[in-house]
Amino acid sequence: MAGSPRRTGRPRSAAADRAILDATRSALVELGWGRLTMGDVAVRAKVAKTTLYRRWANKNDLVVDAVAVLFDNLRLPDRGSLRADVEGVVLSFAELLERPETKASLMAVVAEATRDEALRGRIRTAIVDRQKHLVVEGRRRAQARGELPADPPGPAGAAEAARTVDLVFDVIAGAVVHRCLVSAERVTPGWARALTTLLLQGLAAPPAPAGDRTADPADPADPADGERDQKPAGSV
């Protein structure tokens, strides 16, 4: 099992780690990703630049680590209903994105990642998977409450469940990110409610008149339409 990879010599200072990450975040808030410099972080952390590079291979890695912890705060307290859970997660995600350090760095990291496979991996594990887990958790909980039907059995069912999770994740996270960072508008409780409504209603199981490739729910001529909406089917 390898054991500790290094045992002799002076151990690394844990205080330094914290100071560096704090300094990185505060620099991020004040300067943004582009203006943030390693030298400045070192000064803020009262640490030599060498110490930074001894722990992180480069600026990207440091900043990603510094940012990742922000996403640790994403929790999904049980608010009692699926709708409350979704609205809650939308609002708390928006709140996170509106913090200047997140705003300044998330897109920058993503941009950097378009050229850097390793960085893409870090983002996936540190951010994406962590968020996606919330969707999985929320769905599981709604199924337990009976708000959503259980997953169909078998590998096909699991695959579809995964697809649904991915879609929901991209819709929620995408809409929130887009509104905050691209459209540059606030996420109000009203907007969160509207998004949630759209989502829950959109996920309701279609009546699926057989033969329709994926059913066009907008077809006003379809008499089954009314029924399908009754069927509270939806799934997340």
Place this chain on the structure above:
Amino acid sequence: MAGSPRRTGRPRSAAADRAILDATRSALVELGWGRLTMGDVAVRAKVAKTTLYRRWANKNDLVVDAVAVLFDNLRLPDRGSLRADVEGVVLSFAELLERPETKASLMAVVAEATRDEALRGRIRTAIVDRQKHLVVEGRRRAQARGELPADPPGPAGAAEAARTVDLVFDVIAGAVVHRCLVSAERVTPGWARALTTLLLQGLAAPPAPAGDRTADPADPADPADGERDQKPAGSV
């Protein structure tokens, strides 16, 4: 009126403008935003660096301009039905986002914009508004087809229409961007269809208010709720 803004002196070369923007895009593809340098662009465009700086104040401005035209290609051909139009725009937007120059630059520009009000303005007019127009257009067309109800009359109706457009825009664009750039997965026709279904169904008029077991937490009994910025569903 107005008159030509500049009349004396040697006029700027239009050919240089084109060469510079082309060079910028090709450099963007090969190098990405971070590695792109002004000097390199100048060499590619066979132009002096001075000439770049005479037209654009800095790298950001140049790249935004170079990228913005990519969004000109977003069109909304009438595909005959709302569903087809939505699916079409999702796919063509995804196709745009998967082109390396777009991928490399969109997020970087957005990131930069978090610190730069002027840049935010440029993005809004050059990219966001241009895309949002598609939503407006598609909605108008669907109303003409009778697929969607007409806007309620009066300023209140217009405001709600605007809110709906914003929401739909953030959901579509956000989901596509998030899947392409953050989740880093392909937008397949199947995914586009699923997203479209979710969207259309989500926007359909809410089902009969009674007997819905999928919990509408927007308690219809709550009078305050009905009043505020509610009413998201049932219109595009």
Place this chain on the structure above:
Amino acid sequence: MAGSPRRTGRPRSAAADRAILDATRSALVELGWGRLTMGDVAVRAKVAKTTLYRRWANKNDLVVDAVAVLFDNLRLPDRGSLRADVEGVVLSFAELLERPETKASLMAVVAEATRDEALRGRIRTAIVDRQKHLVVEGRRRAQARGELPADPPGPAGAAEAARTVDLVFDVIAGAVVHRCLVSAERVTPGWARALTTLLLQGLAAPPAPAGDRTADPADPADPADGERDQKPAGSV
């Protein structure tokens, strides 16, 4: 004889010429050679940069011309005796060198000339020859007064006269320039008198070879000495 090289078309503005040279000198005073820019001169002269380059090929040529006229003011009024003439020229040359535009430019032009044969030529005709003429003139005048013996006849005599003129010129001009610009000290009347004394006495025919108490190191016993390009004293 060529005739006027150009007759048709709009003639050049003489006012522009004056304005440019004046502007150059004032820029020289304020900025010095190194900081002076063509663009700035053009602005000061309220003239387009093109107009400068239509008249002078480059910065050097312009500045040399602008500076050269300063040396026009060197005159040699007949002060009645050789000594008075020499002191007068020393003082008036010093006065010229202490004017800021001269100070700022003379050495710069000379420095530039070390790499530029054409510039060296311009300096020679515009400055050096003009000054040297003063020495020739003063000498001629002193000869007329009987203060100096006439030139020996024949080409050998003329050559020696030329050598003496050159030496005297380098001593006077060199000493004044060096004191003003390198030693950076003022040329006072006392200093001028001391220099003149040294010069006149130095050029006097060597005293009786015997009994000189301050050692004449030009050992008359040295045969080699008498032969070569000797004979420096006693004539100008």
Place this chain on the structure above:
Amino acid sequence: MAGSPRRTGRPRSAAADRAILDATRSALVELGWGRLTMGDVAVRAKVAKTTLYRRWANKNDLVVDAVAVLFDNLRLPDRGSLRADVEGVVLSFAELLERPETKASLMAVVAEATRDEALRGRIRTAIVDRQKHLVVEGRRRAQARGELPADPPGPAGAAEAARTVDLVFDVIAGAVVHRCLVSAERVTPGWARALTTLLLQGLAAPPAPAGDRTADPADPADPADGERDQKPAGSV
């Protein structure tokens, strides 16, 4: 006391210093002051441009330092007589001035100094004082040999000695510099001998009616005056 001015961190490379100064001198020879660029010097010295700017604030300071050491080679070996010493120093100074690096830079530095008090100081200590010391030394030696009278006692004597040194210095250095750089002609042994003769003879104590503060030979009341002029002596 003071202690070492700098103790922590990696010490500056002495090798780099040498390489930079050598590179500067060789660039000076090939390109001259005006064409010399910091980037080129850095390349020649195989050093980053940053390293140049860490040691010298700008081009001027670097070149002055690089040039100053050239003047270290000015020595005054005892050649046995005042005349030999003077001739020797004239020739060796001329030799120095005719080296391309000196020629290219001395005047440029002086020119620059007209605008820059600090640079003037550097020139004084690095060049002027060093040369002036030679005059002092030569004079002292000649006094020891009995070729020149000892300094008059008291502060007045010292002041006069200083004035004489300054004058002699300006005459020698000025004449040599002027001939080399302004007149742009060679300093031949013959010219050196002629200059020396002029100087020694010029400095010989005037027939001097005693009691003259510095022997003003121009005193028209001085009966000796008439004679001196008769003596077909001096001339310009």
Place this chain on the structure above:
DNA sequence: ACTTAATCGAGACGGTACGTCCAGTCTTGTG
């Protein structure tokens, strides 16, 4: 009066160097 041709102001253009800044590495001495 009408042509003609060079001038003029304005400012864009290609180049080149400047002096600054940062990333990431290396080299000291101290704990």
Place this chain on the structure above:
DNA sequence: CACAAGACTGGACGTACCGTCTCGATTAAGT
């Protein structure tokens, strides 16, 4: 060994000037 300090390479940044080049708009001088 870790660490602080800071020098080091390499390379881009954005600015400033030079000397050239287009423009359109004036001017004389010659017809």
